[in-house]
Amino acid sequence: MRQKLVDLLTKYRSLLLVGVGLPVGFVFDAVLRARARVYEVLGAAPERHDEKVRDIQEQVRRWAGLPASERKPMCTDRRTWMNLSTRFEPKHTWHKVRMGALRDILGLDEAARTVRVEPFVTVGQAMRYLAKRGYMLAVHLEIADATIGGLALAAGMTTHSHKVGMLFETVVAYEVVLADGRLVRVTKDSHPDLFRAMGWSHGTLGLLVGVELAVVPIKKYVHMRYVPVHSQQGYCDEMYRLANADDAPHFLEATVFARDRAVIMCGDFADEPTEPAERAKINHLGRWYKPWFYKHVETFLERGGDEYIPLEDYILRHNRSIFWVVAHMIPEGNHPLFRALLGWMMPPRIAFLKFSTTPAVRKMTFTMQVFQDIVLPMSAMKRAVDLVAERFEMFPILLYPSRVYDHGEAGGQLPRPFAQDIVPGKDYAMYFDLGVYGVPGPIQRGLPFKTVHAMRAMEAFTAGVRGFPFLYADTFMTRDEFEAMFDLRLYRQVRERYGASAAFPDLYDKIRPEVDVLAVLDEERELDTTLAD
Template structure:
């Protein structure tokens, strides 16, 4: 008995020591290992692309996926398990650990950019093309995706079957609004081309937020926009919660659908009463003095972007020119501000100059090395959530976020949510009082809450489940949605209250997904 008690004390002391010195542990072990891991992964991907990249063989590769699905169909009924892709869990940016070992895994290795259609302003690509790769490809040609993501390792297909948004979303909406078509292999092995206007428009509506539970995505077309080489970014510090909330409503076009809005818009909230609103517009940087305003924000020795933004609270505002590709991936190096909780001294100039090139720890490596014990510990001591809410409740959401999590900064990205009527898919249309006057959309926003809750920092009792269930109740009451890449705590009845699964269930039957793919709730719960 004493021996067990002693072991328990030693374990508790070890965990406490690791918590107190996590930055040192990560720098000495995690960062070098992550760097080597990333080099090996990039080398592997490079070899695969060099040997097997062949856009002209796309149809052949799709037939291979169809063949694997048809082979599954021929299995005895007792041997059939729901299908999923064979892509390892650790390559996903989701915080979840879906048990793929309980599924029949189908290889879907599709990573080529297929065609750039400048006339239709579309790019056709395979689902495993990364945000980093497509961004680099497009910017060199004077374009970018209408809706993208700040994390370069995200895949275009993963975002299409889940959700994404960017600081351009107040003009376009969620990632799904920038998808023109999906090519999907269904449960019977057939290939369908789904658009918003053809006979598969019901499937087109339900693929976003479906997380691979309706079929295997093998290609998609995404809308692109013309761009200039730089973003002229203005930093506007605002005091007072109501003031910065009102400013976001005004600049986003929430009050007037015909208002002239900036190309990019976001806010970083540093306390309940202080925020920096960022307004960005495309620029050629061809005016006198412009070259002196250029800031290469993603270089390894530069301050983390959010810390750079914070300086404008004291400076009283300012502006600069950021190369477009660097602007689009500005949060990649510090994973917004998540790296701060891993390496508290990571933004120190000495660390940045000497070891900044090792950052960030690669999400794939972190997931690959996460044991059930580590998962249980981190699950209860951090928050990582993106939440879509109507901009009418912006002030209330700031209050409840502070009450439940007490962690700053907080991210705000305005975003249109359209009323597509019967073809709205899993998203319930905005309520009448949430619609923009005279428009077919409501202005919502992404509330990004990432970090260590204040109670955990103060070593007070913190109940992660209770906090998130309270937040989820607030989201449901106000007609919002939780991003499903992060942990959710809803019972199935609550999940169905937040999301409308009527058309989704219809598509499950119509396209043979029942029994062939996990149900959405089972996949993300």
């Protein structure tokens, strides 16, 4: 009966999403957004920041006063369905610290070009605040609901990362409540070990109560050039050249539609055009009735071209289609009639989808779709695209270049780049984010497919070139494989030095999926036996 229900849900998933998921999710999201906006206008109290932090310190001290047998690892009280990771953290087994009030912007320092925020300030909230003052975050995620604290402790990458690296590289200071209740301001000079380990720690070293990070000045528009390339080696070479050029564009990315067909996008800040011919190129692509961005990009495969995009529309360009994931959920979603009638409800709300996910549905998505961002050296780009094509038969895929700095031996959790990948004369290697999202080709054709086996092969390739996956997505590695991929020497030293080992979950325990990966592997092996019979 359960299998029949799963088959039914799978067969009619699109109708259920359109008829139920979209309207209910829209209302659900509207309530959350209205509450957030009311708070921004009427409830924001940055002047109470110190008071809110003292309350958190007191909660931690009370936890520390419990008998050792009663002290569970601490975590924030943010509900798992509200974050943007694919997994569901086992917060019911941990000690939750009330931190939901930490959602205020604390100030902009224009001289230093930094902004100071509380951890639950969202990307969209920061964008609205900073844009009015002529700035944006140096690393600005495309998803408005992502929290800056979460990105600072995990991974934030954008199309400006080829100039500044990932988001944690733009952090000037972390404000952290330690396991004993002390508040420390962590900088590269005051606490160099803790500062270097905070990025990629996922909240397992302390409780983040504030973060100061870099901003950049902006203009009203992004002048976008679309460059079609009809050779796999061609777009690999051109992406490397553009990312490392002295006059590199401010924004750089590529969408690969087939192994040998891609569109490279080069964007720079621009004022509002005044000439009639240039004004005709303005494209408000964020409007709900407009084609999905990746489908719009596809129109430039043959002819190339350029246009002017309002900055906010550019930043949130992938929002309505969640890159191309929505195409697998609602195949007709980009049809002009669908956009005209129902486009205003798009996309399906991630928070609502997580809120309504059952364990059975979660396992189904775990084994039937892929949502991965994998960071690899650009020297491995061609091999990585080939592997995705062969293992998953999935296009389009996304390419974002990003610096990965060489911080030396035991300089952080990320694997140190190979010497041959370091850009000559620099202290970084040029890597790229490989975005693989959607349903593998065989599954789309109704064929059996071993998703976990394929992902583990991808992870083995990633480890071999000293790459790493973003940990918001499902990880298919065992603990030993995880610890071999990442450099946890400094992380472990810091855990002991600051008392985090007994106070916060271990990194692997924090990020591993709640689905039993090894059990699914066994099920996939049984599939081979069944097909053979």
